[in-house]
Amino acid sequence: MSHALTALPLRAARWSATHPWRAILGWLALVAVAIGLAATVPTQETTAADYRVGESGRADALIEEADLADPDAEHVLITAAGGGALDRTAAGAAATALQERLGATSGVASISPPQWSGSGTAALVTIELEDGHDDIAPLASATESVQRDHAGLELRQSGDLSLDEAIGDRVADDLASAEVTSVPITLVLMLLAFGALIAAGLPVLLAGTSVAVTIGLMAPLSHLLPTEPTVGSMVVLIGMAVGVDYSLFYLKREREERAAGRSTPDAIEIAAQTSGHSILVSGGAVIASLAALYMMGDPTFSSLATGAIVVVAVAVLGSITVLPALLATLGRWVDRPRVPLLWRLNARIGRGGISSRLLGPVMRHPLAALLASSLAVVALAVPALGMKTAHADLDTLPTDLPAVTTMKAISAEFPTEGASARVVVRSTGDEAGAERALDRLGDAALATGDFTGASEISTSADGRTSTLELGMDWSETDPRAAEAVRTLRADLAPAALEGIEGEHAVGGGVAEALDYDQDQRLALPLVIGTVLLLTMLMMYGAFRSVPIALLSTVLNLASVGVAFGVLALVFQHGWGSDALGIAAPGFVIHWIPLFVLVVLVGLSMDYHVFVVSRIREHVARGLPTRLAVERGIADTAGVVTSAAAVMVSVFSIFATLSMLEMKMMGVGLAAAILLDATLVRLVLLPAALVLLGERAWWPRHPRPAAGEPVAEPDPAYALSHR
Known part of the structure; x- marks a missing residue:
C-alpha cells in the first residue's frame, strides 16, 4: 500500500x-x-445564458443583445364545462371579462382577443407579460375570478410562468420528500447492521x-x-x-x-x-x-x-x-x-454468514462462476446497445400537474403551435439588404414543404439585427423537425444570406436540442475515457497491481452496462413500467446516462476498494491468493451488504418520485448498485482473482518481507492510551 x-x-x-x-x-x-x-452569503444561481451552446447559443445571445427576445406568455383555455360545443357568446364574454380584470394588472404587456379552435370546442386568450415579470399569482387570481362568474365554462391557465412554477415546485417537493425519507430508512439499516x-x-x-x-x-x-x-x-x-x-x-x-x-x-x-x-x-x-x-x-x-x-x-x-x-x-x-x-x-x-452460501460454489468452480455471471451481465447490458436518448418534453412531465394537462389540451385544440426555427442576422453594412435576404429565405423555406409558416421580420431599434421565425407542424422532438433545421443551416440560410456583411445564426428549440446533442456526443467519449482512466490509475496507485487496476476497470464497465441496459429495458421497452406507474416514453432522457455512469463508477468504488484492500491484507500476511480471497470476501460481505443496502435504498426513493428524470436516475442507480454489490463483487470479482492467483498482484506482490506490516499498532501509542 x-x-x-x-x-x-x-x-x-x-x-x-x-x-x-x-x-x-x-x-x-x-x-x-x-x-x-x-x-x-447569497447563493449565485445559474441563468439562461449559462446554458447556451453552439449556434443556437449565438442566436440567443444576438437576440438578447438586440432586445428582440419573445416575452413570456400565459394562455387561458376556455372550453364548455361539460365538454362539447362551445357557446361563443359566453366564451366571448368570459374573454372580455378576463381582459378587463388583467388590464390593470402590473406586469401584463398585452392581451390578445380570443382565438377560436377549428373544432369550435375551445377559445384561447394569450397574455403577453412585461420583461422580467415572474409573479403568476395575480394572473391566476384573475382567471379564477372569471371562472367563478361563468359556471358554464371551464377556464384553465398555462404558459411559461405556470409551467416553470409547477415543475419547480414539484421537483422541490419530490427532492424534499426524498431527503426526509432517506434519513429514517438509513437509520433503520444501520440498526440492522449494528x-x-x-x-x-x-x-x-x-x-x-x-x-x-x-x-x-x-x-x-x-x-x-x-x-x-x-x-x-x-x-x-x-x-x-x-x-x-x-x-x-x-x-x-x-x-x-x-x-x-x-x-x-x-x-x-x-x-x-x-x-x-x-x-x-x-x-x-x-x-x-x-x-x-x-x-x-x-x-x-x-x-x-x-x-x-x-x-x-x-x-x-x-x-x-x-x-x-x-x-x-x-x-x-x-x-x-x-x-x-x-x-x-x-x-x-457473524462475519460473512450471509455470503457463505454464494461464495462457496464460486470458490470451488471459479471458471464456471465467471462464465455464468458474465453471461448474466452481458444479457442485462445488451439492451444498452440500442438505447435511444431524447430531450424531456411536455409528454415526460407528470400528468397530475394542471399546467401540464392544460398545455397538452391547448396543443391538441390548436395544433399549429408546432416547432419553429429562428434565423437571426446581425448586419454590419446594408440593413435593408439583410431584411430582403430574410424575405428570400422565408420563401425558399416554405417552398421545401418542411416549413409551413413564416413570421413577419422583426428588426431591432438600431436596425442592425433582424429575425425571421419559421414554423413547422411537427413537435420539437420529431426527427423531421431536426432534419429541417439541419437543411436550413447547411443549405437554405447560407444561400439566401450570401453576400450579407455580418453574421447569422439559426436558433429555436429544435436547434438548441441539436446543438446540445452534438456537444454531448463530442464530450461523452472523452468523459467516459477520463473516468475509466482516472479510476484505473487510482487503483494502480493504491494496490501497485496492473491486473487489479485492469480488473477494476472491466468491472466498472460491467456495472455501467447493466445500468444502461436496465434503463433501456424499463423506459424504452416498457419492462416493469406499470409498477412505476408510468407509460414508457420509448427513450431515456439525454442527461441521465452520463450522470448514472459517473455516479455509479464513483460510488461502486467504495466497497470495491474496501473488499480488495481486505484481500490484500491477507495476502500480505502470507496467505495464498485463493484463501485470501475467501477470507477477504467473508470478512467484508456484511459491510458491503450494509453499504449497498444504504445506496440502493436511497436511490430507490427516486423511483417513487413523480418526475420522470428522477425515476430514471433512481431505477438506473439502484438496479446497478444492487447487481454490482452482489453479482459483480461477490461472484465476478472473487472468481477472477482466484483464476488469476498470484499473478493478480503483478508486478509488486504484497509479501510481509516487503516491509509493509498491515494493521500492527504502535506499542508505545497503544500503551499510553490503555
Missing part, C-alpha cells in the same frame, strides 16, 4: 484519539461556520453534518461557479450515501478488532490503517469520477460535480478525524444501548 495514503489516516486517528475533544469541537465549529455561511443505537446513529450523524457543511460551503463557491437550484437536494442524497458508507467501513473494522480482543486505542489504530486507507482511496476515486463532469461544459453537470465533490471530501475528512475521536471518547459504549433482537441476530450471523 502507498505509505502516504496509509500514514495520513493513521496520523489523523492518533491525534484525534489523543485530543478527542479538540477534534469534536473543531468539527462542530466547522459545521457552525458552514451554517453561518449559508445564512449570510444492533446498537449509538453505533447506528454515528454514521447517520456524520453523514448529516457532512451534508450541512457542504451546503454551507456551496454558497460562497456559487460565486465562482453558479449553482443549480436543485443541487442542494442532490448533495443531501449523495452525501448520505457516501458519508454513511465511509463511517460504516471505519466503525465496522474498529468493532471487529475490539471483538477480537484489541483495546479501543489499538482497534482505532488498526481501523485507521486499513479502513482509513480504503476511505481515502475510494473517496479519491469518487472525486476523480465526478471531476470528469466538468469536461462537459454544462452548468448542470458542473454544479452537481462541485457539490458532490465537496460533500465526498468533507465526508472523508470527518471519517478519518472526528469519527476516531468519537470512538475514543465512547469506548465500548459505542455498542450501547443494544436492541436485543437485532444484537442477537448480528451475533448469530
Whole structure:
C-alpha cells in the first residue's frame, strides 16, 4: 500500500484519539461556520445564458443583445364545462371579462382577443407579460375570478410562468420528500447492521453534518461557479450515501478488532490503517469520477460535480478525524444501548454468514462462476446497445400537474403551435439588404414543404439585427423537425444570406436540442475515457497491481452496462413500467446516462476498494491468493451488504418520485448498485482473482518481507492510551 495514503489516516486517528475533544469541537465549529455561511452569503444561481451552446447559443445571445427576445406568455383555455360545443357568446364574454380584470394588472404587456379552435370546442386568450415579470399569482387570481362568474365554462391557465412554477415546485417537493425519507430508512439499516443505537446513529450523524457543511460551503463557491437550484437536494442524497458508507467501513473494522480482543486505542489504530486507507482511496476515486463532469461544459453537470465533490471530501475528512475521536471518547459504549433482537441476530450471523452460501460454489468452480455471471451481465447490458436518448418534453412531465394537462389540451385544440426555427442576422453594412435576404429565405423555406409558416421580420431599434421565425407542424422532438433545421443551416440560410456583411445564426428549440446533442456526443467519449482512466490509475496507485487496476476497470464497465441496459429495458421497452406507474416514453432522457455512469463508477468504488484492500491484507500476511480471497470476501460481505443496502435504498426513493428524470436516475442507480454489490463483487470479482492467483498482484506482490506490516499498532501509542 502507498505509505502516504496509509500514514495520513493513521496520523489523523492518533491525534484525534489523543485530543478527542479538540477534534469534536473543531468539527462542530466547522459545521457552525458552514451554517453561518449559508445564512449570510447569497447563493449565485445559474441563468439562461449559462446554458447556451453552439449556434443556437449565438442566436440567443444576438437576440438578447438586440432586445428582440419573445416575452413570456400565459394562455387561458376556455372550453364548455361539460365538454362539447362551445357557446361563443359566453366564451366571448368570459374573454372580455378576463381582459378587463388583467388590464390593470402590473406586469401584463398585452392581451390578445380570443382565438377560436377549428373544432369550435375551445377559445384561447394569450397574455403577453412585461420583461422580467415572474409573479403568476395575480394572473391566476384573475382567471379564477372569471371562472367563478361563468359556471358554464371551464377556464384553465398555462404558459411559461405556470409551467416553470409547477415543475419547480414539484421537483422541490419530490427532492424534499426524498431527503426526509432517506434519513429514517438509513437509520433503520444501520440498526440492522449494528444492533446498537449509538453505533447506528454515528454514521447517520456524520453523514448529516457532512451534508450541512457542504451546503454551507456551496454558497460562497456559487460565486465562482453558479449553482443549480436543485443541487442542494442532490448533495443531501449523495452525501448520505457516501458519508454513511465511509463511517460504516471505519466503525465496522474498529468493532471487529475490539471483538477480537484489541483495546479501543489499538482497534482505532488498526481501523485507521486499513479502513482509513480504503476511505481515502475510494473517496479519491469518487472525486476523480465526478471531476470528469466538468469536461462537459454544462452548468448542470458542473454544479452537481462541485457539490458532490465537496460533500465526498468533507465526508472523508470527518471519517478519518472526528469519527476516531468519537470512538475514543465512547469506548465500548459505542455498542450501547443494544436492541436485543437485532444484537442477537448480528451475533448469530457473524462475519460473512450471509455470503457463505454464494461464495462457496464460486470458490470451488471459479471458471464456471465467471462464465455464468458474465453471461448474466452481458444479457442485462445488451439492451444498452440500442438505447435511444431524447430531450424531456411536455409528454415526460407528470400528468397530475394542471399546467401540464392544460398545455397538452391547448396543443391538441390548436395544433399549429408546432416547432419553429429562428434565423437571426446581425448586419454590419446594408440593413435593408439583410431584411430582403430574410424575405428570400422565408420563401425558399416554405417552398421545401418542411416549413409551413413564416413570421413577419422583426428588426431591432438600431436596425442592425433582424429575425425571421419559421414554423413547422411537427413537435420539437420529431426527427423531421431536426432534419429541417439541419437543411436550413447547411443549405437554405447560407444561400439566401450570401453576400450579407455580418453574421447569422439559426436558433429555436429544435436547434438548441441539436446543438446540445452534438456537444454531448463530442464530450461523452472523452468523459467516459477520463473516468475509466482516472479510476484505473487510482487503483494502480493504491494496490501497485496492473491486473487489479485492469480488473477494476472491466468491472466498472460491467456495472455501467447493466445500468444502461436496465434503463433501456424499463423506459424504452416498457419492462416493469406499470409498477412505476408510468407509460414508457420509448427513450431515456439525454442527461441521465452520463450522470448514472459517473455516479455509479464513483460510488461502486467504495466497497470495491474496501473488499480488495481486505484481500490484500491477507495476502500480505502470507496467505495464498485463493484463501485470501475467501477470507477477504467473508470478512467484508456484511459491510458491503450494509453499504449497498444504504445506496440502493436511497436511490430507490427516486423511483417513487413523480418526475420522470428522477425515476430514471433512481431505477438506473439502484438496479446497478444492487447487481454490482452482489453479482459483480461477490461472484465476478472473487472468481477472477482466484483464476488469476498470484499473478493478480503483478508486478509488486504484497509479501510481509516487503516491509509493509498491515494493521500492527504502535506499542508505545497503544500503551499510553490503555
